[in-house]
Amino acid sequence: MMNIGKVENLFKNLETGNSDIFFKHVSDDVSWTVMGTHPLAGTYLNKEDFISHTFRRLNRILEEGVILKVKNILLQDDTAVVEMESISTALNGKPFNNTYCWVVYFKNDVIVEVRAYVDSALVQKVIDENEK
Template structure:
């Protein structure tokens, strides 16, 4: 049987490629509470997986070549909480690296993510989103 840390590492690994991301999102509650910290266009409090995806990943899909791609750097697990340190390997539509780093603090109910607090570089997100959306 897979231990919890291995399971969480495998789960967050699905964020590496938009083709495998549905496997990650399948383990996020439809009723998730997701807070994106910061002062940028994607920051906010979202209730529901679709609201979060519309405001963040789907919006980023329009400004990043091939969409958002996140690699796992570290996973920390304590009880029902997993902290995922991630970094972006995406490129903007302009061809610039979107070298953002993320820290997602995720609370699980069993195997399902029910709450997330996400921290990232606000300036990088604001620049990439606003500049690339304006260019479209």
């Protein structure tokens, strides 16, 4: 069973730019659904597909890359609800101050399923204005 300290330590890697360490704790066959109607939305059925279509895509248009700061964690058994914010700058110099809520399911301390909620309009805008 997960404890709050483990979850905090794991997600701290997304704030410090160590997303590789974070993703070592994500199952290769994770089911990751990004809610919304923007270009990153959809259900990804493995870790590589999720990373390539979301994190890598955003890393190309955000000066600092994807940096997520945890604001709140709620934990019950092996389910965590993690609220985060992104304070980044897009290549065009405009702020990308997004908010996120991930509902994360763990099995044996490994993330096996995620439902991610994000500001769809802001994602659409930053992609439209910065992708070439």
